Amino acid sequence: MALEHAILVSLLEKPGSGYELARRFERSIGYFWTATHQQIYRVLKRMEADGRLDVREVPQQGRPDKKEYSVAALGRTALSQWLHEPIEPESVRHDLAVKIRGAAFDDPAALIREVERHHRAHTDRLAHYLAGELRDFTGAGAPATPDAGRELQHVVLRGGIAYERMTLAWLDDVLATLHRIRSER
Amino acid sequence: MALEHAILVSLLEKPGSGYELARRFERSIGYFWTATHQQIYRVLKRMEADGRLDVREVPQQGRPDKKEYSVAALGRTALSQWLHEPIEPESVRHDLAVKIRGAAFDDPAALIREVERHHRAHTDRLAHYLAGELRDFTGAGAPATPDAGRELQHVVLRGGIAYERMTLAWLDDVLATLHRIRSER
DNA sequence: TGCATCATGTAATCAGTTACATGATTTT
């Protein structure tokens, strides 16, 4: 269960409420782990009950009060322990690949639109990552000699960028293949 | 739920038993969708009850009897319908990236072994994919003018190869970063 | 004799998604 660990990492980087975590899972942390607010609230509650997190009620003006979570000693040791355990290289789940192979039993040309849609989504995501990289790591405002934490954040972001670039190149390949199949029959 | 659809595609390519499907999910289909035999048997039973699959008891000699599943008319239309529905570009779940960011709060150097282990696993997987490509698509025994089905299988496999290559390059980047961090402090 | 392969399943649990629900404030 890496959601708990992703939450621990995010709260170590900066304490925050369930709502704020849900935001982060749409941004930075969400580049490599997704979660909805429903899931987050449930897990936060459990982790607090288990003593992994501390909560603090923060009254706010002009906004509803929030519960600010931070990592307790137990949470830190849980994370440390997980970091020292080996994990399995993840198994892939790729719907679009299932569709592409399924298209052999249907109309392959009908998939072109869908693949183009995915291409646009990945183009957007890549632009978003690159903007983030410029803002946080390679731009004028970024520190010249980053600490270990920033270096690690950056290498993870570079992974996201490499993934999106690879995916776009592959989607080009898929589109070329679909066009070829359409013109051949 | 793409498991149902992955099963439909696999059974359209070739009918087979739950056991055989479980094998395939460790090989070809498993390149982009994983499932264990427990899951497969459960889903097969449900799909048969829903009329999407036909079953045939096949007596065997020297082996236990098996139930051979094949796609029924209802299954074909279900697949066709799914192929025409748009799906969301998948959300990523990447444990190792969580670990890498978490390492900032622990000992980054301790991750080097783990990353090296992943590197080896991906090297093996790439070799496996490349061997499959040579055997089925680019080698001497492969047909010179493949049909649409084979072309689509090949482009999916090329995606797997591209993914493994990208991952290996990124893991090199991660290792270089971890070594740099270790030597800097 | 013991291990690997073929073959099929149940039960319990955990993780994740979807739908429903509320209510204040701020911006258009």
Add this chain to the structure above:
DNA sequence: AAAATCATGTAACTGATTACATGATGCA
């Protein structure tokens, strides 16, 4: 006046994993 943002949750369901369970054949 309506829509978006901030903020937190419950309930039901679906999907996935882990553990348990059985039994035959074939090979070393």
